[in-house]
Amino acid sequence: AGCAREQSSQPIIGLITKTETNPFFVKMREGAEAAAKARGARLLSGAGRNDGDNAGQVTAMENMIAAGARVILITVSDAKAIVPAIAKARRDGILVIALDSPTDPVTAVDALFATDNYRAGTLIGQYARAALAGKPARIATLDLLPGHPVGAQRHNGFLAGFGLAAPDAGSTTLGTAQEVVCSVDTYGDQTRGQTAMENCLQRDPGINVVYTVNEPSAAGAHKALVAAGREKDVIVVSVDGGCQGVRDVGAGHIAATAQQYPLRMAELGVEAGVDFVKSGKKPSGYTDTGVALVAARPVSGVESLGVDVGLQRCFGDR
Amino acid sequence: MSGSIVLEARGLVKRYGHVTALDGADFALRAGEVLAVVGDNGAGKSSLIRALSGALLPDAGEIFIDGRAVRFRGPMDARRAGIETVYQDLAVAPQLSIAENLFLGREPRRAGFAGRVLRMIDRRRMHAEAAAHLRALRIDVGATTQAVETLSGGQRQGVAVARGAAFARHVVIMDEPTAALGVKESGMVLDLIRRIRERGLPVVLISHDMPHVFEIADRIHIARLGRRAAVVDPARIGMRDVVAVMTGALRPEELTSDVLA
Amino acid sequence: MLRRPLGVAPARALSSIGPLLALLAACAFFAARSDRFLTGGNLSLVLQQVMVVGVLAIGQTLVILTAGVDLACGAIMALGGIVMTTLAARLGVPVPLAIAAGMGVTTLFGVAHGLLITSLRLPPFIVTLGTLNIAFALTQLHSRGQTVTGIPAALGALGDTFQLGGTRIVYGAVLMLVLYGVAWFGLRETAAGRHVHAVGGAPEAARLAGIHTRALLIGVYALAGLLYGVAALLSVARTGVGDPNAGQTDNLDAITAVVLGGTSLFGGRGSVLGSLVGALIVGVFRNGLTLMGVSSVYQILVTGVLVILAVATDQLTREGRR
Amino acid sequence: MLRRPLGVAPARALSSIGPLLALLAACAFFAARSDRFLTGGNLSLVLQQVMVVGVLAIGQTLVILTAGVDLACGAIMALGGIVMTTLAARLGVPVPLAIAAGMGVTTLFGVAHGLLITSLRLPPFIVTLGTLNIAFALTQLHSRGQTVTGIPAALGALGDTFQLGGTRIVYGAVLMLVLYGVAWFGLRETAAGRHVHAVGGAPEAARLAGIHTRALLIGVYALAGLLYGVAALLSVARTGVGDPNAGQTDNLDAITAVVLGGTSLFGGRGSVLGSLVGALIVGVFRNGLTLMGVSSVYQILVTGVLVILAVATDQLTREGRR
Numbered sequence A: 001a002g003c004a005r006e007q008s009s010q011p012i013i014g015l016i017t018k019t020e021t022n023p024f025f026v027k028m029r030e031g032a033e034a035a036a037k038a039r040g041a042r043l044l045s046g047a048g049r050n051d052g053d054n055a056g057q058v059t060a061m062e063n064m065i066a067a068g069a070r071v072i073l074i075t076v077s078d079a080k081a082i083v084p085a086i087a088k089a090r091r092d093g094i095l096v097i098a099l100d101s102p103t104d105p106v107t108a109v110d111a112l113f114a115t116d117n118y119r120a121g122t123l124i125g126q127y128a129r130a131a132l133a134g135k136p137a138r139i140a141t142l143d144l145l146p147g148h149p150v151g152a153q154r155h156n157g158f159l160a161g162f163g164l165a166a167p168d169a170g171s172t173t174l175g176t177a178q179e180v181v182c183s184v185d186t187y188g189d190q191t192r193g194q195t196a197m198e199n200c201l202q203r204d205p206g207i208n209v210v211y212t213v214n215e216p217s218a219a220g221a222h223k224a225l226v227a228a229g230r231e232k233d234v235i236v237v238s239v240d241g242g243c244q245g246v247r248d249v250g251a252g253h254i255a256a257t258a259q260q261y262p263l264r265m266a267e268l269g270v271e272a273g274v275d276f277v278k279s280g281k282k283p284s285g286y287t288d289t290g291v292a293l294v295a296a297r298p299v300s301g302v303e304s305l306g307v308d309v310g311l312q313r314c315f316g317d318r
Numbered sequence B: 001m002s003g004s005i006v007l008e009a010r011g012l013v014k015r016y017g018h019v020t021a022l023d024g025a026d027f028a029l030r031a032g033e034v035l036a037v038v039g040d041n042g043a044g045k046s047s048l049i050r051a052l053s054g055a056l057l058p059d060a061g062e063i064f065i066d067g068r069a070v071r072f073r074g075p076m077d078a079r080r081a082g083i084e085t086v087y088q089d090l091a092v093a094p095q096l097s098i099a100e101n102l103f104l105g106r107e108p109r110r111a112g113f114a115g116r117v118l119r120m121i122d123r124r125r126m127h128a129e130a131a132a133h134l135r136a137l138r139i140d141v142g143a144t145t146q147a148v149e150t151l152s153g154g155q156r157q158g159v160a161v162a163r164g165a166a167f168a169r170h171v172v173i174m175d176e177p178t179a180a181l182g183v184k185e186s187g188m189v190l191d192l193i194r195r196i197r198e199r200g201l202p203v204v205l206i207s208h209d210m211p212h213v214f215e216i217a218d219r220i221h222i223a224r225l226g227r228r229a230a231v232v233d234p235a236r237i238g239m240r241d242v243v244a245v246m247t248g249a250l251r252p253e254e255l256t257s258d259v260l261a
Numbered sequence C, D: 001m002l003r004r005p006l007g008v009a010p011a012r013a014l015s016s017i018g019p020l021l022a023l024l025a026a027c028a029f030f031a032a033r034s035d036r037f038l039t040g041g042n043l044s045l046v047l048q049q050v051m052v053v054g055v056l057a058i059g060q061t062l063v064i065l066t067a068g069v070d071l072a073c074g075a076i077m078a079l080g081g082i083v084m085t086t087l088a089a090r091l092g093v094p095v096p097l098a099i100a101a102g103m104g105v106t107t108l109f110g111v112a113h114g115l116l117i118t119s120l121r122l123p124p125f126i127v128t129l130g131t132l133n134i135a136f137a138l139t140q141l142h143s144r145g146q147t148v149t150g151i152p153a154a155l156g157a158l159g160d161t162f163q164l165g166g167t168r169i170v171y172g173a174v175l176m177l178v179l180y181g182v183a184w185f186g187l188r189e190t191a192a193g194r195h196v197h198a199v200g201g202a203p204e205a206a207r208l209a210g211i212h213t214r215a216l217l218i219g220v221y222a223l224a225g226l227l228y229g230v231a232a233l234l235s236v237a238r239t240g241v242g243d244p245n246a247g248q249t250d251n252l253d254a255i256t257a258v259v260l261g262g263t264s265l266f267g268g269r270g271s272v273l274g275s276l277v278g279a280l281i282v283g284v285f286r287n288g289l290t291l292m293g294v295s296s297v298y299q300i301l302v303t304g305v306l307v308i309l310a311v312a313t314d315q316l317t318r319e320g321r322r
């Protein structure tokens, strides 16, 4: 639009991600920008300053509405904390769509286009259990950060998929089990993932399954396993399905990852938003944008995509 | 007593915003003399000597050493010209040792590879020389490895004075060196000044202590309102008149010419 | 000896007008780029967005005036908010009691800061670096990492609005402005306020002048803690929940606001109204850049440049006036 | 007049032995709680885990000795790492050139710090608060938020290991120890090193003694920047990638290490070897608590208490000796 002065006819859509520093969200923004351009809409994008920064997301939302946005697409950092702010926006006639992760309650937004993170966890849990082939499990979990719903859903889904007792999808408390011998928060960061894995191996050298909350932390874990000479006999599973992560699956660094589709979420969100501005039609309910297991070596009883298919569908630098 | 003029300044001006610290000050120091500089608080004494020692850049005016015009861009330039200064606020680094303070900015380096390549300080020599300097000036502060912050006010003053006296080749300037000292220590500093004069070095002494000034000075420079009001001969003028000029009770023109020096 | 004309002394509300000029320039710039900027609704929004950092910055100003610094203000605020909301929403404690408990906790942190800093003579930077971690961990433990929802309406009352000439204004913003007024008055017109400046600028001199520096410092940190409690209440009111991840960026944001407002980190020099201006500068930039469609990475970049530029300009204009 | 026995002066490598005792006590505690703690492999691991913060802490020590502080060290390191890895992996620049470019960028940040602090006389806290944001934003923009993978082996060479008495030790850890040795020597035995102490403790005295304080300060910040570049190289070697989110906790961790090591934030006093001890204390606690199975939130709590406790103990033992 050259100069930033807004034209009143053009639909304005706001996209708020958790951070701007994660390839997942970078990709989501790019997808939304492309979709907005294709449909003649203008996209404003914003983010919290770090994962969990609810106040930053509230501020971004308010400012976008002040800038004329009639539609807000948001990947919420804090499923509960954002709800009052969303309620206020919706009272003022704004369409709010949650992308990637649900609000709590889910009905706080008009519609949800998301991956089921609990299901993503369940898939990799099932895979790890099958791949372990009956050996006694000694599990390390490299988690996100305290109290984060996505981190909890993946973690608990993993435990459930592995056949262990676990809290349900609504809980933000990390489940524990006897088989889980080491749990460390990594903030999804590669360096911290590496340090965490190193220390976990010191605590229990017999660890044979590693759940990681995302692929950067899995990459860190792999590096620690290589240093300990354990990369061949430990099963690392992860979530996200970014291109780098899928390549790591291909290279055997990660046994399996649960792939999500941020581009699809963003496109669906922008489409629905433009429709709303043009025709007043509101989307509703939950649209599962899908999650699929990507594994280099399929195991029986768990459906999975191969690495090539995963690479075709991945986000990030191909 | 009319030695040649060693250090001279003409028309020095220094302004701090609305405050004029130096308002066209003149200054002359003769070879081998002790020149006392007196004046009320704020008369510009410290500013004058800071200009002479390169610690401040005057807005206008000229400085001459042995008749040659010089421009000091920093304290190092004055030091190189052989002018050493003991500042009113001492200017010691409290956490460094006594020896390190004496040699701050001119640390002796070790010989050979250690000095030239590794740039190591020759600690042994530094401490030995520091101890020798202090002994020569009869300043008793204990081991030269002590941090200066552990010394009493008087001992710190001793370190600062010793630094000035030890390295001067041309002029020693002292801004109120006895202000913080006891009777015995003050007497020692006065002795020190005499000993420096005996070595042939001229000394500029700023002091509010009139008896001291009259005891030791060869000439007295009276500063007032950022200028030199007069230079007088302590042998021919009374303390009372000097104070009167300082405070403005007596105009300099009213002094008889025989007391001027 | 009095050679300095007294042009310096007239009742100056700000320690310098540089920050105010920067704020006005920013407003003019954004008004020219977006016709939505200068609407009453938008300006009220900015006020509302800065109210939490604004109140934190009052406490931070007090601390910085004493030549201290508080790295933990946001973390302590988050703890206060979680205490208030868990008591009120999970345990059914009456709202006034819950608020008092939350503010009590934040004030206790302030007192602890004061005691550690004065009795053990620890640097404020270290003490608050420690309590930053402690308050964060306690917040997570106390909330079990969960956002506290379902808070009673009375606890969020400061988030309600009233109409003023067609613009909706939130009560919390008014409270912030009132607190700034009180702090300004107290620092300027009371003996204790002048002593805060004295202790910051020349602690030894203040001590020798008979000021009970220890009691004064403990008082300052305690008062700052109390203000973080007020900020906690505002934060709860603004978001409508108890958020265990609140305040993480506010620690540095509050310091940034104070410094942008012209208060010296070396203590003794500055004005609390400057901190309000500083908080508003940050808020206006965030709002204005979003209105212009600038993404948040660039906003961070701009904030960085802004901090340096604003303080540099302030410094240069001060020197010019000397 | 010699009223003080001379127990103070012997060649003291640390400014106090408090931190060292704390480190040993921590090691004894963890050794008693976990028999894996005192193995060569585990200790080598701790060394490797602290090498990045350890090198950052050398630069930070230099800065803090001059009475400054650098809030941006981790952010600048992250930028350096991204520059190195994008050049080498994405653009195919030869490794030595890529390393030089990365270190050049971090050194430039240091020079900019020095210039802003000396020429405009801005407080280091503010300047580095600004560059913290700037470096972070530049890192994200330059990397487009993506981790840089596929880096040439040569760029990660410092992450390789060698055997020493059955324990594998990473080259980077050795480099860190060497750098500590050099810094210790330089600060203690060279004139420039003593001048750093003098400038920090008594800047005016240093200037009057003819030290070019401006050049010295710019040199210190530039050297610190160069060290952040070395830390960037170590971080890349350790993780094997260019991580745009690296270093975010290192900003405060490096300061924590320096302060735990007994260096005064007021400048002039301290020892760089203390910072190594400080970094090891943090690393040992993180490792030991994980070995004991203590959860992350409690680790944060312990760190907070530890920071205050360590500095308080140090302060009390110093006073006891006075």
Ligand SMILES: Nc1ncnc2c1ncn2[C@@H]1O[C@H](COP(=O)(O)OP(=O)(O)OP(=O)(O)O)[C@@H](O)[C@H]1O
Binding pocket: B016, B019, B020, B021, B039, B040, B041, B042, B043, B044, B045, B046, B047, B048, B088
């Ligand atoms: N850095 C400065 N900034 C502003 N004003 C200054 C500065 N230094 C000196 N002045 C002013 O310049 C004037 C002269 O000061 P100076 O220190 O030279 O006086 P003095 O004769 O040494 O006084 P005293 O006997 O009290 O030491 C004073 O009015 C002082 O306020």
Ligand SMILES: Nc1ncnc2c1ncn2[C@@H]1O[C@H](COP(=O)(O)OP(=O)(O)OP(=O)(O)O)[C@@H](O)[C@H]1O
Binding pocket: B149, B150, B151, B152, B153, B154, B155, B180, B181, B182, D003, D322
């Ligand atoms: N804070 C301190 N730390 C260490 N030693 C100190 C401290 N203060 C004083 N001392 C020591 O105590 C002794 C007495 O010092 P004090 O300052 O009381 O002497 P004083 O009588 O005031 O001397 P002066 O006339 O030189 O000021 C000195 O040897 C000094 O080194």
Ligand SMILES: [Mg+2]
Binding pocket: B045, B046, B047, B088, B175
């Ligand atoms: Mg003076």
Ligand SMILES: [Mg+2]
Binding pocket: B152, B153, B154
């Ligand atoms: Mg005394």
